[in-house]
Amino acid sequence: RKEVEQDPGPFNVPEGATVAFNCTYSNSASQSFFWYRQDCRKEPKLLMSVYSSGNEDGRFTAQLNRASQYISLLIRDSKLSDSATYLCVVTAGGSQGNLIFGKGTKLSVKP
Amino acid sequence: DTEVTQTPKHLVMGMTNKKSLKCEQHMGHRAMYWYKQKAKKPPELMFVYSYEKLSINESVPSRFSPECPNSSLLNLHLHALQPEDSALYLCASSPGPWETQYFGPGTRLLVL
Numbered sequence: 088r089k090e091v092e093q094d095p096g097p098f099n100v101p102e103g104a105t106v107a108f109n110c111t112y113s114n115s116a117s118q119s120f121f122w123y124r125q126d127c128r129k130e131p132k133l134l135m136s137v138y139s140s141g142n143e144d145g146r147f148t149a150q151l152n153r154a155s156q157y158i159s160l161l162i163r164d165s166k167l168s169d170s171a172t173y174l175c176v177v178t179a180g181g182s183q184g185n186l187i188f189g190k191g192t193k194l195s196v197k198p
Numbered sequence: 199d200t201e202v203t204q205t206p207k208h209l210v211m212g213m214t215n216k217k218s219l220k221c222e223q224h225m226g227h228r229a230m231y232w233y234k235q236k237a238k239k240p241p242e243l244m245f246v247y248s249y250e251k252l253s254i255n256e257s258v259p260s261r262f263s264p265e266c267p268n269s270s271l272l273n274l275h276l277h278a279l280q281p282e283d284s285a286l287y288l289c290a291s292s293p294g295p296w297e298t299q300y301f302g303p304g305t306r307l308l309v310l
Contacts, residue, residue: 129303129304130301130302131301133299133300136298174240178296185254185296188241189240190239
């Protein structure tokens with residue numbers, strides 16, 4: 088089983104749509120969880136950290152289910168500028184905190 | 199300010215050349231990282247420096263040599279690279295080891 092799994096997409100949605108990304112991770116010892124976005128030929132940028140209590144930042148909501156080892160990202164009222172690849176990222180767990188990246192989910196928002 | 203800078207932005211080198219990539223941050227972060235990213239793949243960790251000491255080397259070939267002159271700077275020295283080493287090289291930093299990482303814009307490297 089891959090360490091971090093994401094649906095690669097692409098997700099093609101119209102402006103204004105709500106879109107949800109899911110991610111599962113294999114290491115139950117992982118402690119920290121993040122969503123990064125990466126635009127074409129650019130660096131990954133932190134979108135948000137993910138907490139068990141869930142967190143929201145404007146149109147973006149992230150949820151973590153530790154029991155199911157599942158992370159989600161919900162984007163409401165999607166904008167053209169949301170088009171990017173969304174990377175699910177977890178720490179390796181235990182004494183190792185290096186980041187383990189999912190392969191990313193590509194989102195394309197169309198007018 | 200969460201800025202990490204990298205130079206150069208682009209680099210073309212032959213297989214016999216020696217070059218260096220540079221990374222700088224002035225956020226007081228004590229951990230810095232080098233990643234390699236190929237097209238349509240996620241970043242792969244290469245090296246981790248924690249408090250200016252190399253703490254992780256992810257089995258990277260010796261033709262890549264990292265250096266951390268001080269807490270703000272991280273270099274990656276390149277020598278005798280292969281065409282398959284062509285990739286985007288990303289530097290990142292975090293306040294402490296394994297805390298939230300912030301990435302620089304990367305150096306796009308082409309080895310001919």
